[in-house]
Amino acid sequence: MKETIYLDYAATTPVDKRVLQAMMPYFSEEFGNPSSIHFLGQRAENALETARETVAGVINCKPDEIIFTSCGSESDNLALRGVSFAKRNETDSNRILTSRAEHHAISRTAEQLEELFGINVGWLKLNEYGMVLPSAVEQMISPQTALVSVMLANNEIGTINPIKELSRICHDHGVLMHTDAVQAAAYLVVDVEDLGVDLLSLGGHKFYGPKGVGALYVRNGTTLYPTLTGGGQENGLRAGTQNIPYIVGFAEALRLTELERLERVSHVKPMRDKIIGSVLESIPDSKLTGHPINRLPNHCSFVFKDVDGNFLLTLLDSAGFACSSGSACKTGNPEPSEVMGLINLTEEWGLGSLRVTLGMATSVSDVEKFLAILPGLVEKARKLR
Amino acid sequence: MTKVVIAMSGGVDSSVAAALLKQQGYDVVGMMLRLWSEPGKENSNRCCTPDAMALARLVAARLDIPFYAIDAKEIFHSTVVKYFLEGYGQGMTPNPCLVCNRIIRWKFLLDHALAIGADFLATGHYARLTTKSIRTSENTLNDQFLLSKAVDRTKDQSYVLHVLNQEQLKRAKFPLGDYKKVEIRNLANQFGLPTASRADSQDLCFLAGEDYREFIIRNSPESHKPGDIVNKDGKLLGKHQGLSFYTIGQRKGLGLSSLEPLYVLSKKVENNILIVGPEKELGQSDLIVKDVNWISGKPPNNVFRSEVKVRYTARQAWAEISLIKGGEVLVRFDEPQRDITAGQAAVFYKGDIVLGGGPIG
Numbered sequence: 001m002k003e004t005i006y007l008d009y010a011a012t013t014p015v016d017k018r019v020l021q022a023m024m025p026y027f028s029e030e031f032g033n034p035s036s037i038h039f040l041g042q043r044a045e046n047a048l049e050t051a052r053e054t055v056a057g058v059i060n061c062k063p064d065e066i067i068f069t070s071c072g073s074e075s076d077n078l079a080l081r082g083v084s085f086a087k088r089n090e091t092d093s094n095r096i097l098t099s100r101a102e103h104h105a106i107s108r109t110a111e112q113l114e115e116l117f118g119i120n121v122g123w124l125k126l127n128e129y130g131m132v133l134p135s136a137v138e139q140m141i142s143p144q145t146a147l148v149s150v151m152l153a154n155n156e157i158g159t160i161n162p163i164k165e166l167s168r169i170c171h172d173h174g175v176l177m178h179t180d181a182v183q184a185a186a187y188l189v190v191d192v193e194d195l196g197v198d199l200l201s202l203g204g205h206k207f208y209g210p211k212g213v214g215a216l217y218v219r220n221g222t223t224l225y226p227t228l229t230g231g232g233q234e235n236g237l238r239a240g241t242q243n244i245p246y247i248v249g250f251a252e253a254l255r256l257t258e259l260e261r262l263e264r265v266s267h268v269k270p271m272r273d274k275i276i277g278s279v280l281e282s283i284p285d286s287k288l289t290g291h292p293i294n295r296l297p298n299h300c301s302f303v304f305k306d307v308d309g310n311f312l313l314t315l316l317d318s319a320g321f322a323c324s325s326g327s328a329c330k331t332g333n334p335e336p337s338e339v340m341g342l343i344n345l346t347e348e349w350g351l352g353s354l355r356v357t358l359g360m361a362t363s364v365s366d367v368e369k370f371l372a373i374l375p376g377l378v379e380k381a382r383k384l385r
Numbered sequence: 386m387t388k389v390v391i392a393m394s395g396g397v398d399s400s401v402a403a404a405l406l407k408q409q410g411y412d413v414v415g416m417m418l419r420l421w422s423e424p425g426k427e428n429s430n431r432c433c434t435p436d437a438m439a440l441a442r443l444v445a446a447r448l449d450i451p452f453y454a455i456d457a458k459e460i461f462h463s464t465v466v467k468y469f470l471e472g473y474g475q476g477m478t479p480n481p482c483l484v485c486n487r488i489i490r491w492k493f494l495l496d497h498a499l500a501i502g503a504d505f506l507a508t509g510h511y512a513r514l515t516t517k518s519i520r521t522s523e524n525t526l527n528d529q530f531l532l533s534k535a536v537d538r539t540k541d542q543s544y545v546l547h548v549l550n551q552e553q554l555k556r557a558k559f560p561l562g563d564y565k566k567v568e569i570r571n572l573a574n575q576f577g578l579p580t581a582s583r584a585d586s587q588d589l590c591f592l593a594g595e596d597y598r599e600f601i602i603r604n605s606p607e608s609h610k611p612g613d614i615v616n617k618d619g620k621l622l623g624k625h626q627g628l629s630f631y632t633i634g635q636r637k638g639l640g641l642s643s644l645e646p647l648y649v650l651s652k653k654v655e656n657n658i659l660i661v662g663p664e665k666e667l668g669q670s671d672l673i674v675k676d677v678n679w680i681s682g683k684p685p686n687n688v689f690r691s692e693v694k695v696r697y698t699a700r701q702a703w704a705e706i707s708l709i710k711g712g713e714v715l716v717r718f719d720e721p722q723r724d725i726t727a728g729q730a731a732v733f734y735k736g737d738i739v740l741g742g743g744p745i746g
Contacts, residue, residue, distance in 0.1 A: 311497065314453040318414070318501035380500050384493075 005366045009359035016208035022252040026245035051251035058258045060191045067216045067234045072182035072203025073105035075216035079178045079199045082224035087146035095120040098149040101130045129291035134165040147176045153184035157290030158299030167196030209253030213246035268298040268358040275300045298358040307352030307381045315377040326353035386412040389505040390498035395440035398509030402560040404576040415445040415452040421462040426593040464488045470605040473629035476654035477728030487548040511535035512543040513562035530554035533737040537565040547732045547742035612657035625659040633726040668721035674714045679741035691733040
């Protein structure tokens with residue numbers, strides 16, 4: 001089998017060798033439980049707290065404002081559930097504002113909170129790029145609003161939201177602001193003070209850290225109820241013995257991301273622009289989805305009219321390119337992704353989506369090979385419709 | 386490396402076929418069609434439920450081959466299901482598997498397999514493929530593909546494959562043709578394949594395990610038109626519930642009282658009449674086949690003798706085949722046959738080899 005060129009870094013990234021190295025001692029040697037009294041446990045606690053300080057340093061907060069979780073989705077869940085349960089119990093605010101373009105970890109959680117827990121959910125309007133404008137929040141925010149949750153950057157279409165402005169509006173109304181920065185953190189500056197958010201979610205495997213570890217930033221003074229109860233770990237907000245090797249890996253990956261941010265951005269961004277320009281020029285009936293400028297620097301997303309996006313991915317995979325699509329479906333029963341409908345694409349366009357996301361190992365020659373093969377494959381897929 | 390796409394279903398046959406191909410050293414890719422199901426019945430469709438697809442995916446993962454699901458809902462509905470409903474509407478007993486093999490498996494899926502660079506499409510059908518050299522009119526030697534019966538006669542599926550032409554057979558592989566079903570089950574164990582032991586079923590996949598009549602009532606209410614049941618002399622014996630609900634040779638469910646058992650002899654769609662009669666009136670000696678597909682591309686002779694199968698499950702019988710006008714073929718059996726039913730196919734065999742076949746008119 002020939003080598004596959006991986007162009008799906010928004011789905012996940014490989015663990016950086018340096019990160020793996022940092023993790024290794026904590027599996028079999030420094031395996032202590034940070035809650036233990038003995039010195040082995042103390043050393044584990046030290047690793048944990050050092051990791052916390054590292055993360056806090058990167059996102060510009062205090063160490064005790066970081067809760068380690070098992071993934072970005074858990075962070076999102078804890079933010080939504082934790083805030084809405086606390087607010088409902090302690091205030092009259094019983095409403096969450098979020099958007100349908102959020103990762104399912106947010107939108108499905110909001111739906112369940114509404115269905116089973118009596119929380120009221122308001123869905124924020126999006127513009128044609130899938131962006132939540134400040135006016136959309138202004139329109140819907142009210143004294144009943146407990147929390148606004150809007151992602152920093154969209155995973156499917158790469159659009160970056162004006163979180164700073166949204167936070168300002170929230171704070172003017174005394175409302176908490178959460179952002180899901182899982183997809184964004186690999187390339188954007190994540191500074192909680194600058195963004196003005198009260199809660200922020202991160203996931204390790206999007207920035208060359210391991211899968212199965214994430215973090216939630218919770219601004220001091222924010223009341224949050226735990227959803228995983230038990231021992232008093234993570235300030236009583238997330239029970240369960242901390243996953244030290246993964247947390248160490250998470251912190252190291254985030255530290256490297258911050259350290260190498262400019263380098264990484266300038267590596268992927270020109271290739272992104274080359275892909276976007278070439279695809280739109282060389283493939284008839286193609287459109288860019290998401291914002292043309294305010295988008296993640298490694299993120300290209302398109303729709304092709306009258307193309308089965310699933311089969312395009314099959315063709316690409318067979319040709320040695322691993323990509324993704326908004327309608328990606330393992331069962332061959334494609335529905336256009338919700339996001340495609342939200343940005344006003346009809347089904348003849350919406351089923352033909354393609355997401356190409358770049359990473360540190362992507363080379364100019366990879367991109368050239370990809371661009372050489374894509375138009376023919378789109379044409380092939382169209383013929384088979 | 387030769388690339389082979391195997392059509393997978395999650396069942397034991399296609400799973401073992403995939404494993405055999407892999408063992409033979411091919412670059413194997415699994416594909417599974419997502420076929421049409423009636424809205425709301427997706428989970429009971431016999432051949433492509435989410436469970437079956439998850440199983441096929443697991444088998445592919447065990448074999449370390451890529452697996453892709455292909456969406457064929459629209460084309461399956463607009464061809465196979467439409468043909469099924471229209472066939473019943475015209476008083477026939479259609480065989481949608483034949484249309485599926487011709488249009489979905491060996492056209493739509495084959496095209497998708499070729500598009501990803503495959504050299505062959507393989508299926509878990511029980512049938513065999515051989516070649517012989519023939520001399521063309523330009524006096525060059527060419528390979529001709531011969532389709533023949535599987536080693537396991539009880540599982541032989543050459544009948545449903547009679548719709549294939551040389552172009553399709555050139556791209557086809559049937560890895561199971563040389564095996565007996567019991568050997569396939571053993572191989573599945575040897576390969577450690579996680580295939581559920583699902584009962585073999587003759588049911589149509591999109592009927593979701595229910596009686597076809599219910600499906601017709603829901604999806605083609607106009608064909609559900611009651612009318613008269615008469616005997617050969619035109620004597621009124623009772624009422625039928627709609628011609629779609631009866632098939633030639635049927636005895637049960639006629640709702641008639643009579644001294645001797647009565648069987649469905651024929652249907653007159655023009656005036657919505659069902660003709661019944663005693664067992665001795667059943668059977669006919671000849672039939673016409675329209676649109677014959679000759680596996681080799683042409684008939685062996687203008688008149689020839691052959692064994693003929695008139696249903697997937699029918700016993701084959703000797704007949705004289707003669708070409709008549711416009712590609713139609715007249716089949717004259719040595720003995721009258723009971724199961725001749727419009728909509729099913731008559732398939733001609735020379736020994737084990739399938740010569741061709743086509744729908745009974």
